[in-house]
Amino acid sequence: MSTLSEILTYKIVAIIRGAQPADVLAIADALREGGVKLLEVTLNSPDALSAIENIASTMGDQVTVGAGTVLDAAMAKAAMKAGARFIISPSLDIETIQATKQGGAISIPGAFTGTEIYTAFKNGGDIIKVFPASIGPGYLKDLRGPFPQIPLMPTGGVNLTNISEFQKAGAVAFGVGSALVDTSMKISDAYLKELTDKARKFVAAISNA
Numbered sequence: 001m002s003t004l005s006e007i008l009t010y011k012i013v014a015i016i017r018g019a020q021p022a023d024v025l026a027i028a029d030a031l032r033e034g035g036v037k038l039l040e041v042t043l044n045s046p047d048a049l050s051a052i053e054n055i056a057s058t059m060g061d062q063v064t065v066g067a068g069t070v071l072d073a074a075m076a077k078a079a080m081k082a083g084a085r086f087i088i089s090p091s092l093d094i095e096t097i098q099a100t101k102q103g104g105a106i107s108i109p110g111a112f113t114g115t116e117i118y119t120a121f122k123n124g125g126d127i128i129k130v131f132p133a134s135i136g137p138g139y140l141k142d143l144r145g146p147f148p149q150i151p152l153m154p155t156g157g158v159n160l161t162n163i164s165e166f167q168k169a170g171a172v173a174f175g176v177g178s179a180l181v182d183t184s185m186k187i188s189d190a191y192l193k194e195l196t197d198k199a200r201k202f203v204a205a206i207s208n209a
Contacts, residue, residue: 121150
């Protein structure tokens, strides 16, 4: 299955931001056990490139790892070299899209307005991250009117309460941060069990929508 197909199939991208390097594999494994197979390690996390490399080399046949908070082409190239199979940005940077595509990874640039979303897609974005999505599912539904051909991934504000509504509004995938992976918590056995349980609930929420 291609990386794009995996994202469109599994849909939930767990955002791992700020995790300590020693905890990343345990977090990744807990998410995998709960059915979440798409992992985004943000590049503003400690030793993020090594974390991506560790996940890719250790669990690459079980999960798909990508990089988030990628702000420029150089960061995209470094992330892909570490093993990132998709590149996610909080904003629209055309050079980053181009570098990602040239590197053979999936490009998921961030955008918010209709103009930004169309520009991102026209310049090669495979899926467009609608950020922040805290404005709600209604905004996504409105965007789908003029842009039915553009795959949208709401991020920022997606939680267990509203994820099914975002799906009904036309989202093809979902970026889920602290509502799923809260790295401010102590990463204990109890936390990891709770993380697995929470991952299962997110998977069920979109399966039942």
